[in-house]
Amino acid sequence: MRALVTGAAGFIGTNFVRQTLARKREGIDRLVALDLLTYAGNYANLTGLESDPRFRFVRGDVADRDRVAALVAEEAIDVIVHCAAETHVDRSIVDGAPFLVTNVHGTLALLEAVRGRPGFRCFLHVSTDEVYGSVAEGRSTESAPLRPSSPYAASKAAADGFVFAYAATYGVPAVITRCSNNYGPYQFPEKLIPLFVTNALDGESLPLYGDGMNVRDWLHVEDHAEALWHVLGLRAAPGEVFNISAENEMPNRALTEQILRLLDRPANLVRYVADRPGHDRRYALDPGKLRATGWRPQVSFADGLARTVAWYRERRAWWEAIKSGTYRDYYDRMYSGRLAGSSAAPREPGV
Ligand code: NAD
Ligand code: TYD
Secondary structure (H helix, E strand, C coil): CEEEEECCCCHHHHHHHHHHHHCCCCCCCEEEEEECCCCCCCHHHHCCHHHCCCEEEEECCCCCHHHHHHHHHHCCCCEEEECCCCCCHHHHHHCCHHHHHHHHHHHHHHHHHHCCCCCCCEEEEEEEHHHHCCCCCCCECCCCCCCCCCHHHHHHHHHHHHHHHHHHHHCCCEEEEEECEEECCCCCCCCHHHHHHHHHHCCCCEEEECCCCCEEEEEEHHHHHHHHHHHHCCCCCCCCEEEECCCCEEEHHHHHHHHHHHHCCCHHHEEEECCCCCCCCECCECCHHHHCCCCCCCCCHHHHHHHHHHHHHHCHHHHHHHCCCHHHHHHHHHHHHHHHCCECCCCCCCC
16 A cells, blocks of 8 residues: 555644554555645654655645646555645634635645546545534434534535545545544644643643533544544445544533643633634534444543643643744734633633
């Protein structure tokens, strides 16, 4: 197998690549990591892998059609695991344009590169539970309608649409996975868990949106990486979708309390701030289809969160390097106004 992993220097890409090479997965002859190294990509995440003869890193844009087509041909790629994306909902609310370019044009460029390619085995498109929108009751199955609420989710749903279209129209062997919120090492500290852990370590405020009762469904990134390999081994039909979830739902407020407990930090670090516009109240995936094929998550949330918190505690140099420079401007832009108007007590729902 000659695999191309896009977004390999980001959170999920890094964990997927590291896990793949460390476990010496049989059948991996080549692993080409393609990443533009945007603000979210960090080449240092891949340190140490250069000595593996199967590994090659290429800095490039997934939306650059010629570059992508040339790379796929030159490396005789037969499997793509497509993780590259603009991923942060709050940034998409400020400006959706980069999300359209990377998430939609980028996915299209990759699909074009493999269309009609002899011997090509699988294009695995890593999508998200956010395409289903907020789930009031029950759990989203793979056939639930797509109702994206944020520009980020809209761009991922549009990309899913192109994957379906290329499977149906050209028979591209493409599958879609939709996972829930991931957590674990190497996550950029703009997302809830690494942001709150690193802020708490520095004695800074933890800005909880709205009433803090929005529910997310947490999946350890190691379980996610294993699930991706499991799906690659399934011989799924072109255009098939698989939800990936450990069925571990939790309100943000309860999660924040667990983080503070693990770090032995006071509850008064929590500040309730103005809500995210269009904030989905609850995500909940039904992973029954994948489970029926034998996949099971292995990491309990208590253990996974404790290990994750310990990782950030021990890797201060990793996140301090990120949380300086342009990150500070981002943080001030996103949070200083909100924190100035924050309160110590929960807000009313949706406020
Ligand atoms: P991330 O933001 O940590 O990493 C994204 C990576 O993509 C970065 O390394 C970045 O440099 C790279 N990238 C961005 N634009 C690029 C471009 N134009 N060309 C090449 N590389 C580019 O994201 P992540 O959390 O690792 O997410 C990976 C995938 O998983 C995304 O498709 C995301 O939508 C999906 N997903 C993530 C989660 C989660 O909880 N993290 C949940 C559901 C789905
Ligand atoms: P996030 O990590 O941005 O992931 P997503 O929006 O893709 O689910 O946010 C997870 C949850 O945490 C979401 O309900 C929004 C909330 N949140 C806060 O309350 N405060 C914050 O500063 C951030 C970044 C998120």
